[in-house]
Amino acid sequence: MKNWIPVPGSKKETIIRLALEQFKEKGYEGVNIKDLAKEANMTTGVIYHHFGSKAQLYSVIRQDVEQRIIDRMEGAADTVSDPVNKLKTALVTGLDATIKLRVGRLLCEENLHAADKIEEFVLQLLEGSIEGLKFIVLPSWRSILAAIEYEKIDLDQGRELIEWLFQT
Structure with missing residues (x-):
């Protein structure tokens, strides 16, 4: 069970939503954080700030x-x-x-x-x-x-x- 729920429309929710779609389509190795950040209209720093690494983002999802x-x-x-x-x-x-x-x-x-x-x-x-x-x-x-x-x-x-x- 999640111990947190991202606020709809927040940067964290946007990252999770877009990352889920990319991981579903491409698998772990196929996802590039730079591409994800570009699609989310954010910097890679924002993703790393919220999740620490690609592996941690993948783990959450x-x-x-x-x-x-x-x-x-x-x-x-x-x-x-x-x-x-x-x-x-x-x-x-x-x-x-x-x-x-x-x-x-x-x-x-x-x-x-x-x-x-x-x-x-x-x-x-x-x-x-x-x-x-x-x-x-x-x-x-x-x-x-x-x-x-x-x-x-x-x-x-x-x-x-x-x-x-x-x-x-």
């Missing part, structure tokens, strides 16, 4: 996006009691939310700048399951996101793949 996805995943998982179906339901819901919010590129790339909240949530759901399953489930989910993002498969095929992973 990534954590907010992850929390939005987790909120949906948790809600869906809470409707199911069976642990396997709970995980499957959460992953399908997360997939749907990611595509709806158009943040697939952002979430399929590794987060080197902060703890990955989605990974932590999935690991909680995996507690007590088969040892090592974490090395299959989350990377598979991210691969499905990437395949959808890069138009190798569509959303329905992504859902089918998650269903297939959980066949018993």
Whole structure:
């Protein structure tokens, strides 16, 4: 949960809004702070003043996006009691939310700048399951996101793949 909400129309809100769009479109490596500042009609100094670095700006955005996805995943998982179906339901819901919010590129790339909240949530759901399953489930989910993002498969095929992973 955010511990602050940027004031609408403020420089901080403008930076976050524009940076989110750029990170969604280009990924972390593709975003250039000089270009972001130019689009925001600000100096790079203003961005660094508010966020300290590109990595910290990315972390703010990534954590907010992850929390939005987790909120949906948790809600869906809470409707199911069976642990396997709970995980499957959460992953399908997360997939749907990611595509709806158009943040697939952002979430399929590794987060080197902060703890990955989605990974932590999935690991909680995996507690007590088969040892090592974490090395299959989350990377598979991210691969499905990437395949959808890069138009190798569509959303329905992504859902089918998650269903297939959980066949018993």
